[in-house]
Amino acid sequence: MSYSQLVFAPLSFTGWGALKELIPQVETFSPKKILVLTDPMLDKLGLTKQVTDPLHDNGFEVVVSTDVEPEPPLELGERLVAFTREGDFDLVIGFGGGSALDLAKLAAVLAKNEGNVSEYMNLTATRTIQQKGLPKILIPTTAGTGSEVTNISVLSLESSKDVVAHPALIADVAIVDPALTVTVPPRVTAATGVDALTHAIEAYVSVNASPTSDALALHAIRMMSRAIRTAVHDGQDREARTAMSHGSYIAGLAFFNAGVAGVHALAYPLGGQFHIPHGESNAVLLPYVMNYIRKSTVTRMRDIYEALGGNASLMSDEEASYACVDELVRLVKDVGIPHTLKEFDIPESAIESLTQDGVKQKRILARSPLPLLEDDIRKVYTAAYSGKLTEPT
Secondary structure, eight states, X not given: OOOOOOOOXXXXXXXXXXXXXXXXXXXXXXXXXXXXXXXXXXXXXXXXXXXXXXXXXXXXXXXXXXXOOSSOBHHHHHHHHHHHHHHTOSEEEEEESHHHHHXXXXXXXXXXXXXXXXXXXXXXXXXXXXXXXXXXEEEESSSSOOGGGOSXXXXXXXXXXXXXXXXXXXXXXXXXXXXXXXXXXXXXHHHHHHHHHHHHHHHHHXXXXXXXXXXXXXXXXXXXXXXXXXXXXXXXXXXXXXXHHHHHHHHHHHHHHXXXXXXXXXXXXXXXXXXOOHHHHHHHHHHHHHHHTGGGSHHXXXXXXXXXXXXXXXXXXXXXXXXXXXXXXXXXXXXXXXXXXXXXXOOGGGHHXXXXXXHTXXXXXXXXXXXXXXXXXXXXXXXXXXXXXXXXX
């Protein structure tokens, strides 16, 4: 293509201590009643008070909802939208991981639009969003999803996932404070970190990539690949947490503009059928998908390998692309995520149902540099089950 459309939003505050911007930003909306949607564990640990105490101290009426689940089902989305419609709120604040942020976006927008959530889902849409909805401030507590800078909300269906996607879902304000990620457990740090890395990698090889998204993607890969192991094994390391937080944010901007592809498309059925956390679904599939599409994007795989910290100066593009896959395998193992579907207790018999659900993700698959048809998808799942890297024949 000769040109590309780039979107950079929302108003963002990033860096250690950025949460101090909460009250000044809330005041710009002059709300009377605020909904804070957060993860139940964060609330149980008392971390939600970092948001609610300043709001109370400044005289705002606050309602806290902890009706959030990992890999949130459509039914939960419907319930939260109904709750927000009935609550007469003026502002929604999402505080937590990707699920909390996605649900906050959904509730804020559809509270001011008629109909059920199911009527706005990508695969089954019968309605289009007409109203921008309530203003929303998103505050991530993990470094991984990029939800604070994207226009989608992901929900789990019976056997896969689908999204509501619309510009109205873009946050009005994002506050990205690495200090909020320090208490995240190692396995969650690993999963969300590889998720963010996958966003950057898939954005870089996407057919919709542009020079701007390329720059963002490669910078995010450099930042996160040098920090993720430390962040996982020493969560108190401020420098590593900051790099992961900033890298995740930048990767979010990259994939918001270029999109993700095969890894995410095949990860959705893993979450839908077996409730594997999204970050772990991406992590286990990442080396297998990238190896399968390798020949279609060897030069870019070389760039990714170098961004991951590899030295390709004496390698051909072909050699560097293989080295890139090897490094991805190594990284996933180093952060402690299982590297085969079998290790997640997924039966080999599930490969066919996973394949059939994977094929349906046409919106995402369309961005792959190598068209992934049904047989290709089956081969990738088979490789991920056995742990044996494979390529098209």
